[in-house]
Amino acid sequence: MKTFLFVAQLSLLFSAQWLSAQDRMGVFFDPRDGKEYETVFVELPLEAGVTVEKEWFAENLNYHMDGAFCYNNYEEYCNTFGRLYTWKAALVACPTGWHIPIDMELETLTKKHGGKKSAGGTFKEGGESGLNLLMAGFGEPNGSYIDVGVNGYYWKKTDMKSMTPGLITIHNGVDYFTDDQINASHRNSIRCVRD
Structure with missing residues (x-):
């Protein structure tokens, strides 16, 4: 029994060390349709030694609603x-208490992972950020779809009140990502962040 308790304590010690080096994982159940999403709790440094913890979806939103589409309709x-x-759907697609990322959240996360030239690599599936962004492609308003497996396009906005569509693009084969203001006509992926 003592051996078992020692092994259990040792296991907890190593788990605690791992958690201090890595961000914690969680699970969110969307009450609207019962879908389960893995989440990641990301500790972000602010100024003067202050940190904030933000919970992000570690999977792309898959909530069926008006304005939501499957790639090539499959x-x-x-x-x-x-x-x-x-874009119109993206503004209201996240569950209550969640939102699409805003610039400040993305900028802080990007800084934590080495800046725009290298953070894209950590944001991708399998990267150390835990976000696991996927190369899900995008859709055009005419119903055509491109870039699945090549690039991932994710909606964002400037701040919580902004209605101007923004986009970050994760590119296959490179570690940088691009950050743009775009028109609202495309169909892109969503990662939700807890308010």
């Missing part, structure tokens, strides 16, 4: 990559 793509949302 449900199998939604099961793998989540849905692609119009």
Whole structure:
């Protein structure tokens, strides 16, 4: 019995050390449809030694609603990559208490992971950030889809009140990502962040 307790304590010690080096993982159940999403709690440094912890989806949103589409209209793509949302849908797609990322959240996360030239590599599936952004492609308003497996396009906005569509793009084969203001016509992926 003593040996078991020692092994259990040793296991907890190593787990605690691992958690202090890495961000914690969690689970969120969307009450709207019962879907389960893995989440990651990201500790972000602010100024003067202050930190803040933000919880992000570690999977693409896959909530069926008006303005949400599966790549090439195949449900199998939604099961793998989540849905692609119009800008109008993106503004209200996250569950209550969650939102699409804003610039300040992305900038702090980017700084933590080495800046725009290298953070894209950590944001991708398998990267150390735990976000696991997928190369889900995007959709055009005419119903055509491109870039699945090549690039990932994710909605963002300047701040909580902004109605101007923004986009970050994760590129296959490179560690940088791009950050743009775009028009609202495309259909892109969503990662939700807890308010």
